[in-house]
Amino acid sequence: MRQSPYLPNRPLKVAVLGSSGAVGSELIKILEQRDFPISELVLLSSERSEGKKIIWKDEVLVTKKTTKEQFKNLDLVLASAGGSISKKWLSTIIDQNALLIDNSSAFRLDKNVPLIVPEVNASDVLNHDGVIANPNCTTILLTLVLAPLNKLSTIQRVIVSTYQSVSGAGQLAMEELKLLTEQYLQGNPQKSEVLPYSLAFNLFLHNSPMLSNNYCEEEMKMVNETRKILNIADLKLSATCVRVPVLRAHSESINIEFADVVEPKDALEELKKS
């Protein structure tokens, strides 16, 4: 059954799923900064992270283990706990007539799920069945550059290489980078447990599974999600995704081939405006 695309026009009961993680913590901060209209904020986590105290608008909230009861009367669920968790709780969320805004890759390529970068395709947002997805972090950066430039001349081909910080691998990976770097500087051996190798003064191809076409999952996310967001099904795009020893903020080197000649100054102008 198709839901109303609109959220009710009153303060909302909101849950953050994955509230103790790196993305969850940022989400909570931003909800406070923006003074998002919230009647009640429910912080959900795994059993392992249950009981963590988080300050929210001068209140102390406690993260709770995710159970069916916690979803009662929710209006909005912001999920960033991985694809399997989002899939697990989807029907419970839909049953409550709540809207799921999902940061995992679980539903991104589902044709009934809008995949939104607000600056690029905000108008697609209402066309949902209860789930709105947001893209992979690297896709967001890429589309923010491609979408305005595509107005100057149709983009034919994109070659992108990423310089991805460890924040995308979660809080534990960030702690691991700091710890292993300290061990390196002290001349002690480093043993990685969260990421496949030590990132201390090191880099390696993105740690997602390698697919049969010799691109890793992260690289194909960039290809498929960018095509969907820009609505160019046959966009030629090749991505190389690399983890670098940076704690926060991804970077990308992007080479774009246009249908017509685009002057660098016009491209720069368009990017400044956007």
Added chain:
Amino acid sequence: MRQSPYLPNRPLKVAVLGSSGAVGSELIKILEQRDFPISELVLLSSERSEGKKIIWKDEVLVTKKTTKEQFKNLDLVLASAGGSISKKWLSTIIDQNALLIDNSSAFRLDKNVPLIVPEVNASDVLNHDGVIANPNCTTILLTLVLAPLNKLSTIQRVIVSTYQSVSGAGQLAMEELKLLTEQYLQGNPQKSEVLPYSLAFNLFLHNSPMLSNNYCEEEMKMVNETRKILNIADLKLSATCVRVPVLRAHSESINIEFADVVEPKDALEELKKS
């Protein structure tokens, strides 16, 4: 006057110019490892680094300030002290009928100077007037990949993004990265003096001067040197050079467009052979 292209067939009197630097130290190690036929090794340095003791084949050698007298009767000078130093001493070296193998960018694009990657264009080496240059570190990596693949099908266009370690900026920059990272981990402010910004858990575009075409000098070195080494004057090549917080070993993400279809398995096969 054109020199004999051959070095004399006896142990040589060799000088290392820039012997106290990161590259100089590696050079000295390799000369020892390879048991290069040397009658006398002269370690030259700036006034600042004079008097540094270096172990060479169970002898203790001392770096000496570079003066005209030090070049007397030399057969071979290996220089890695920067372009201005190489230029300053060139006529002195030529006067001694010695051969300069230069690691700086001073003579690389000079048409009378062979620019050599031994695995790629070793046969060009004899065609010299007293100077043989070796390319920029990033160019070497790139041509080692492009040269064998160019045999499969003519390379038309190359997009390369680098992940450059700090070793290329010298020993002081390496020390600075370790120091600033330690300060970051201790929660102290970081102030860079060798590089323009702190590289501690950070990255930035290569620190060479920006040119009028909006590529930096390092990026244009890759373009011009690669064209010369591969002997493809009109090769389309675009490079983006980035410094990453890695101590040693550069990495590159390379996208190649061939004239004909090249199967990934054939490309891999060719690279394995090379």
